Amino acid sequence: MARDVRFESTTPIKFDPNLKPGDVPPAPNVFPWPRDAQGNLKVLSICACGLSAKFPICDGGHKACRDTEEPGHVYRYDPITKAVIDKRAE
């Protein structure tokens, strides 16, 4: 099983642990590393399925493909509804 995912960015997304909440990032692709209420760095889950609406951060969108895709097929999903819009043999 696999997924066709469209990427349009030509730059990396960066999480800077030196940025504090409220800091102005130096570029649009730079974000502060998430912190807990005490200011400690939090575990960051990176999307590996390609379906997150908050890519590259996992937002739980992987539940649309987990345990549903058949081996030997490539899937394409609607980016909004997460419904399968195409399925074909690999």
Ligand code: FES
């Ligand atoms: S791994 Fe992609 S949304 Fe969670």
